[in-house]
Amino acid sequence: MKFGMAMSVLAACAALAPSAALADDPRDPSMQSAQARARDRAIIKRMNQQQLAYVRERDARIMNDYRQARSGGDGYASARREHARDMAQWRRAVAACNAGRWEYCDN
Numbered sequence: 139m140k141f142g143m144a145m146s147v148l149a150a151c152a153a154l155a156p157s158a159a160l161a162d163d164p165r166d167p168s169m170q171s172a173q174a175r176a177r178d179r180a181i182i183k184r185m186n187q188q189q190l191a192y193v194r195e196r197d198a199r200i201m202n203d204y205r206q207a208r209s210g211g212d213g214y215a216s217a218r219r220e221h222a223r224d225m226a227q228w229r230r231a232v233a234a235c236n237a238g239r240w241e242y243c244d245n
Contacts, residue, residue, distance in 0.1 A: 207214045209227040
């Protein structure tokens, strides 16, 4: 079963290899016309613009999260309060366990 899957992957890679090898080949017959090169440039430009829009949106989201965290945004502040509450409860349980109250030693 594994051998068959490996052969399928190898076959898929072999099928893709010739087109990948011609990607930057100046002798690529499909890129000989000015029209084909212009179409290729337009595709690449569109892909670059889409990637730029994605990166800008992602960076804006990251900066917004950062600003909220720095200004003590509600989610960050409540998470800190909850963590502090949990730590205080844990410290009380440790102290009780150390004092001999064995029911607090389970956690």
